[in-house]
Amino acid sequence: MTEALPVDPSRRLILLVDDDIHLLALLSKMLQMANYDVRIATSAPMALGMLADGGREPDLAILDIQMPGMSGLELAAHVRANSPVPFLFLSASDTDASVRSATEQGAVGYLVKPIELHQLLPTVIAGLARGDEIRSLRDNEERLGQALQTGRETGMAVGVLMERFRLDRETAFRMLRDQARSSQRKLNDVARELLDAGELLNSFNRRLPEPRK
Structure with a gap:
């Protein structure tokens, strides 16, 4: 699946990463209806390629935990080590162990499938706010x-x-x-x-x- 969505630099950009193309289409539509720009990737390597292509940096990444090949947890480790992009996780599980793993990776939020609009948007808004705080702290530390x-x-x-x-x-x-x-x-x-x-x-x-x- 190729990413060919128009991007408006005045709006917040969300990167969606999931191997389920139907879920990607649904989440993308929800976010675009809420006035977000969206990029989509069907695998962790595809997402890493997008982050490395020198284009506009996402304001938030939403990563599915369970993906073939490189998992969302492994992808998150790469993201955290190589970019300032904040991320939250998608999962079919809300067990204590899953949430703990997400927290240990530095996630700014956690979404449980199946996802509905009333669940998605507050989590995205909170994740963007937390990501902005982290960026601000990092910038202050660098200065x-x-x-x-x-x-x-x-x-x-x-x-x-x-x-x-x-x-x-x-x-x-x-x-x-x-x-x-x-x-x-x-x-x-x-x-x-x-x-x-x-x-x-x-x-x-x-x-x-x-x-x-």
């Missing part, structure tokens, strides 16, 4: 990590200038900042270049022969 890395490199470069030219910290920082401004570059780029140059000089220094006694 914090970048800020900390920038601060470390700048601080180390300031320390190099202090030691090399016998400067106080404020003067060394001002020198680094002025160099960045005069060259119209980011402060951290100049700091990193200075650190790289210092490492290069140290590598030459390590190659120097020992002084004769």
